[in-house]
Amino acid sequence: MLIPSIMKTLSFSNRILILLAALLIIPSYFTPLWQISLWAPQYPEGLNMKIWIDHLSGNVDQINGVNHYIGMRHIGDEMFPEFSFLIYVIGVLIALGVIAFLIGKRWSLYSFFGLMTFFGLAVLADMYRWGYQYGHNLDSKAAIKVEGMSYQPPLIGYKELLNFLAYSGPDTGSWILIGGVGLLLVAIIRDRMEKPALVLKTV
Amino acid sequence: MEKKVWLLAIGLTALALAPGCKPKGAQTAITGDAASKVYVAPGNHDEFYNIVSGGFNGQMSVVGLPSGRVLKILPVFSVNPENGWGYSEESKPMLNTSHGFVPWDDLHHIAISTTNAEHDARWAFGNANNTPRIARIDLNTFKTVEIIEIPNSAGNHSSPFITQNTEYVVAGTRFSVPVGEKNDVSIDSYKENFKGYISFIAVNPESGEMNLSFQIEAPPFNFDLARAGKNKSHGWFFFSTYNTEMAHTLLEVNASQKDKDFIMAINWKKAEEYVKAGQGTKKKAKYVHNKWNEETHSATSTMMEDVLTLDPTVLKDIVYFIPCPKSPHGTDTDPTGEYIVGSGKLAAIIPVFSFTKMLAAIESKDFEGDINGMPVLKYESVLHGEVVKPGLGPLHTEFDGKGFAYTSMFVSSEIVKWNIETLEVVDRVPTYYSVGHLSIPGGPTGKPHGKYMVAYNKITKDRYLPTGPELAHSAQLYDISGDKMQLLLDFPTIGEPHYAEAFPASLIKDRQVKFYPIEKNQSPYALKGITDARVERKGNEVHVYMTSIRSNFRPDNIEGVNVGDEVYFHVTNLEQDWDVPHGFAIKGANTAELLIMPGETSTLKWVPDRTGVFPFYCTDFCSALHQEMQGYLRVSPKGSSTALKFSTGVVE
Numbered sequence: 001m002l003i004p005s006i007m008k009t010l011s012f013s014n015r016i017l018i019l020l021a022a023l024l025i026i027p028s029y030f031t032p033l034w035q036i037s038l039w040a041p042q043y044p045e046g047l048n049m050k051i052w053i054d055h056l057s058g059n060v061d062q063i064n065g066v067n068h069y070i071g072m073r074h075i076g077d078e079m080f081p082e083f084s085f086l087i088y089v090i091g092v093l094i095a096l097g098v099i100a101f102l103i104g105k106r107w108s109l110y111s112f113f114g115l116m117t118f119f120g121l122a123v124l125a126d127m128y129r130w131g132y133q134y135g136h137n138l139d140s141k142a143a144i145k146v147e148g149m150s151y152q153p154p155l156i157g158y159k160e161l162l163n164f165l166a167y168s169g170p171d172t173g174s175w176i177l178i179g180g181v182g183l184l185l186v187a188i189i190r191d192r193m194e195k196p197a198l199v200l201k202t203v
Numbered sequence: 204m205e206k207k208v209w210l211l212a213i214g215l216t217a218l219a220l221a222p223g224c225k226p227k228g229a230q231t232a233i234t235g236d237a238a239s240k241v242y243v244a245p246g247n248h249d250e251f252y253n254i255v256s257g258g259f260n261g262q263m264s265v266v267g268l269p270s271g272r273v274l275k276i277l278p279v280f281s282v283n284p285e286n287g288w289g290y291s292e293e294s295k296p297m298l299n300t301s302h303g304f305v306p307w308d309d310l311h312h313i314a315i316s317t318t319n320a321e322h323d324a325r326w327a328f329g330n331a332n333n334t335p336r337i338a339r340i341d342l343n344t345f346k347t348v349e350i351i352e353i354p355n356s357a358g359n360h361s362s363p364f365i366t367q368n369t370e371y372v373v374a375g376t377r378f379s380v381p382v383g384e385k386n387d388v389s390i391d392s393y394k395e396n397f398k399g400y401i402s403f404i405a406v407n408p409e410s411g412e413m414n415l416s417f418q419i420e421a422p423p424f425n426f427d428l429a430r431a432g433k434n435k436s437h438g439w440f441f442f443s444t445y446n447t448e449m450a451h452t453l454l455e456v457n458a459s460q461k462d463k464d465f466i467m468a469i470n471w472k473k474a475e476e477y478v479k480a481g482q483g484t485k486k487k488a489k490y491v492h493n494k495w496n497e498e499t500h501s502a503t504s505t506m507m508e509d510v511l512t513l514d515p516t517v518l519k520d521i522v523y524f525i526p527c528p529k530s531p532h533g534t535d536t537d538p539t540g541e542y543i544v545g546s547g548k549l550a551a552i553i554p555v556f557s558f559t560k561m562l563a564a565i566e567s568k569d570f571e572g573d574i575n576g577m578p579v580l581k582y583e584s585v586l587h588g589e590v591v592k593p594g595l596g597p598l599h600t601e602f603d604g605k606g607f608a609y610t611s612m613f614v615s616s617e618i619v620k621w622n623i624e625t626l627e628v629v630d631r632v633p634t635y636y637s638v639g640h641l642s643i644p645g646g647p648t649g650k651p652h653g654k655y656m657v658a659y660n661k662i663t664k665d666r667y668l669p670t671g672p673e674l675a676h677s678a679q680l681y682d683i684s685g686d687k688m689q690l691l692l693d694f695p696t697i698g699e700p701h702y703a704e705a706f707p708a709s710l711i712k713d714r715q716v717k718f719y720p721i722e723k724n725q726s727p728y729a730l731k732g733i734t735d736a737r738v739e740r741k742g743n744e745v746h747v748y749m750t751s752i753r754s755n756f757r758p759d760n761i762e763g764v765n766v767g768d769e770v771y772f773h774v775t776n777l778e779q780d781w782d783v784p785h786g787f788a789i790k791g792a793n794t795a796e797l798l799i800m801p802g803e804t805s806t807l808k809w810v811p812d813r814t815g816v817f818p819f820y821c822t823d824f825c826s827a828l829h830q831e832m833q834g835y836l837r838v839s840p841k842g843s844s845t846a847l848k849f850s851t852g853v854v855e
Contacts, residue, residue: 062780
């Protein structure tokens with residue numbers, strides 16, 4: 001029973017949801033994926049850095065200016081090797097999504113959903129790894145020695161760091177991506193809610 | 204019993220009368236909740252910018268209204284060691300004149316640029332009274348970006364008034380003087396040899412750049428103040444004159460003999476036509492034109508050689524004279540442009556002239572005479588009416604846009620509010636003391652914001668805590684939104700304010716420049732990053748190409764400089780964030796510090812006079828490590844062979 005149920009052909013509307021989810025990855029080429037913001041008494045308007053698919057934007061220089069006091073490394077595009085290959089990874093994801101749509105089987109839906117979820121978790125893990133390195137590789141000659149020589153930014157959410165309140169979280173592109181994954185989840189639920197009788201019939 | 208009642212009655216009467224013996228002071232002038240009307244809570248902004256002339260300090264002050272708080276002192280004609288204005292190599296040319304470098308002047312009047320007779324607040328203009336010049340200030344950077352000298356002029360008082368689309372800014376000479384080659388003449392040949400030039404400086408509508416377009420050769424009167432016509436009188440300019448007696452000594456007496464002097468009406472559109480038709484004469488005149496460049500972060504000074512002059516005794520229909528009682532000071536046009544108010548400072552009335560009547564009188568040649576062929580109109584034919592018994596010593600008039608005029612009375616220390624149409628006085632308030640100019644936001648334009656009025660007073664006396672013989676000049680803020688003027692606030696001012704203009708803060712506050720993009724810095728001495736920092740020797744000149752960023756200078760250890768070398772520190776502030784200037788000063792330098800804005804490059808010249816190791820440091824508190832932002836420069840004897848070397852962060 002199990003294998004045939006995975007081989008089940010998806011309804012047309014659920015296949016369209018897969019296609020939509022695949023196409024919703026495209027905006028990530030044109031929109032920021034992640035944002036990091038800092039507020040301090042002397043920065044009431046806040047400092048904001050945006051991470052795109054292949055570059056950084058926003059108040060990167062100002063953030064570097066602030067961070068060098070505690071010996072953090074200079075943030076720059078060269079700090080993210082991901083920028084050189086992320087455009088291809090995203091391209092592959094789109095292609096696999098379209099293929100999953102063309103196959104139109106239940107297993108292709110599950111695989112694509114699994115792949116996207118894995119990608120999201122991998123990104124988070126990578127962000128954490130970067131934040132850990134960035135926050136733990138402090139210059140021992142820095143003007144201000146932070147307790148424990150670590151000063152890791154938050155992965156997601158808010159965190160107070162000395163006089164700064166830091167925020168880290170998804171930006172436009174990621175929210176669209178998450179919306180796409182949500183569509184896949186809808187497809188899965190709709191597919192499973194279809195009458196078992198119909199499944200039996202096809203067997 | 205009855206006796207006691209009588210005694211009580213007498214006692215009570217005496218008590219009641221006692222305070223009445225003293226004149227009323229300001230304490231009684233405050234009514235209602237004045238404090239809350241001027242209170243701008245912490246973190247909130249004022250509603251209006253007030254750009255205030257600094258008088259004998261040669262600067263402008265930027266004041267917020269209604270709080271009266273001083274926001275900035277803006278250097279214009281005077282050196283300002285505080286930010287290196289006139290001391291840095293880049294800014295020195297701004298204060299160059301045909302007489303060489305002049306470190307000071309006397310700035311009396313402000314004109315804020317207008318479009319269609321309404322403030323656009325792109326630029327502020329200011330006049331230099333002593334060595335005649337006009338300056339243009341960019342209100343996006345609050346920086347003096349252009350200064351043009353006015354040739355053939357002396358005592359540039361009737362300036363810098365502007366036309367309704369900022370087509371021209373004018374400069375009428377207070378002192379008439381002999382001009383041209385034949386200027387070494389006897390002073391008592393005044394009437395034959397002296398001339399009163401009126402300059403029209405064209406303003407480029409896009410860039411704001413000024414260009415001395417033409418000068419009108421007027422009779423040797425003293426030209427005091429001016430106002431352009433606007434709306435219906437657009438195309439005309441009105442200048443007040445005194446000393447039409449043409450005296451050259453003891454003017455106090457000799458220039459006060461005539462019952463009437465003149466308001467000189469100039470048809471500048473007609474003058475423009477003559478210029479286009481080639482009717483002007485080019486005459487030799489040396490004057491400088493100084494421009495600041497926001498990309499090279501430096502100024503240039505160019506010597507100009509000639510000026511176009513128009514002779515109104517030959518070229519008809521440019522100049523007409525309106526008789527005006529007793530040495531008029533202010534001449535002001537109301538928001539519609541129909542009425543011209545002349546304030547004869549020794550007159551018992553205020554005459555109000557009608558532009559429509561003036562045109563009709565010109566049309567019908569209703570003249571009472573002429574001056575060298577220039578028509579003098581009949582007083583009665585041009586008069587709309589007189590404000591009777593306004594007070595003593597009328598000086599200046601501003602408008603609220605609701606049909607009322609406000610005239611300052613110097614001698615009787617009061618402001619008089621009157622109806623422009625009916626000429627009735629409707630209210631008067633005392634000022635403290637000897638009021639000069641008035642300023643209503645948008646007051647001189649076609650669109651006044653009749654909410655507040657500031658009086659700029661000449662005498663302070665007992666208004667503030669005393670500070671020795673010299674006291675702060677005083678300003679007073681009045682609420683003019685109701686029928687009665689209401690005193691709200693006294694505030695001390697910087698320098699000696701004359702005229703001021705105010706406009707809504709919303710016009711400019713969101714377009715302020717926050718820093719200069721480093722990639723657009725075109726200074727030949729600019730550094731785009733810390734790796735370019737270096738020291739170069741060229742003969743006895745040493746050029747230090749230095750960067751400053753929180754919180755270090757690069758290089759910060761320099762050796763190989765000798766006594767007598769000309770050392771130029773070209774400091775680039777690499778910051779790209781608002782509100783992070785860096786300063787630079789070195790021990791013993793016979794000049795002021797540099798104060799370098801983010802993205803800017805400035806140069807300090809220093810000639811070391813002795814051997815030793817000289818510290819330099821950042822003078823503007825920039826960060827928690829500001830006190831660490833410093834360096835050393837070693838000076839060896841003249842002719843020494845100490846090797847030139849420089850470094851940062853190298854520990855041996």
